[in-house]
Amino acid sequence: MQWGMGRPRKTEEMYMNRLHLSLMIPAIVLTAISAPPLIAEMNIDGMIKYRQNVMKSLAGHVGAVDRLVRGQVPLMDQLEMHATAARDITRTITTLFPAESIPPEVEFSGATVATEALASIAEKPDEFDKAAQATIDATEELAKVVQAGNKQELPLAFKRVGESCKGCHKDFREKKE
Numbered sequence: 001m002q003w004g005m006g007r008p009r010k011t012e013e014m015y016m017n018r019l020h021l022s023l024m025i026p027a028i029v030l031t032a033i034s035a036p037p038l039i040a041e042m043n044i045d046g047m048i049k050y051r052q053n054v055m056k057s058l059a060g061h062v063g064a065v066d067r068l069v070r071g072q073v074p075l076m077d078q079l080e081m082h083a084t085a086a087r088d089i090t091r092t093i094t095t096l097f098p099a100e101s102i103p104p105e106v107e108f109s110g111a112t113v114a115t116e117a118l119a120s121i122a123e124k125p126d127e128f129d130k131a132a133q134a135t136i137d138a139t140e141e142l143a144k145v146v147q148a149g150n151k152q153e154l155p156l157a158f159k160r161v162g163e164s165c166k167g168c169h170k171d172f173r174e175k176k177e
């Protein structure tokens with residue numbers, strides 16, 4: 001084949017590339033104009049729902065670990081995934097409770113969805129952080145035990161995770177009767 005001679009051949013591939021480009025540029029411009037800003041202003045209802053979603057996802061992973069640790073499911077190769085996901089999620093807990101989204105401020109911030117977060121979070125921030133750290137430590141330990149393949153220590157490590165969740169809920173989450 002000879003390169004640099006005459007006009008390049010318009011192969012089908014080149015045509016498709018141009019077509020893609022001409023379609024893509026307006027698409028990118030349109031997305032940039034219409035997409036919501038990446039750094040959105042906080043929507044209080046959204047924030048409350050978000051943390052409830054995150055908490056539910058945490059409970060989902062911990063519940064999956066429970067089934068596996070009890071030997072009810074022959075999918076032990078998925079244990080590490082759930083344990084590390086739970087650990088990664090717990091590392092975000094302290095970011096989920098901005099003042100405007102918890103009592104007392106939430107009363108005045110226009111929230112229309114219910115939250116079970118208690119005023120004690122704002123009153124005792126150090127204890128709240130400590131409670132979050134206890135869950136971070138417990139899930140880190142669980143992930144380590146799993147990664148080490150240490151089956152004997154699994155049930156105890158799992159139990160400690162559950163206790164740490166309760167430790168925070170007891171003081172900082174409204175009790176449901």
Ligand code: HEC
Nearest residue numbers: 052055056058059062115116117131132135165168172173
């Ligand atoms: C540092 C405190 C803290 C820790 C640690 C914590 N939670 Fe929570 N959790 C809360 C608070 C506060 C709420 C109420 C949030 C709301 O309603 O706005 C909550 C809510 C929940 C909910 C209900 C979500 C919904 O749909 O309303 C679930 C489920 C949950 N947590 C599971 C867990 C599990 C499982 C763990 C441990 C692995 C855990 N939490 C650890 C503070 C904590």
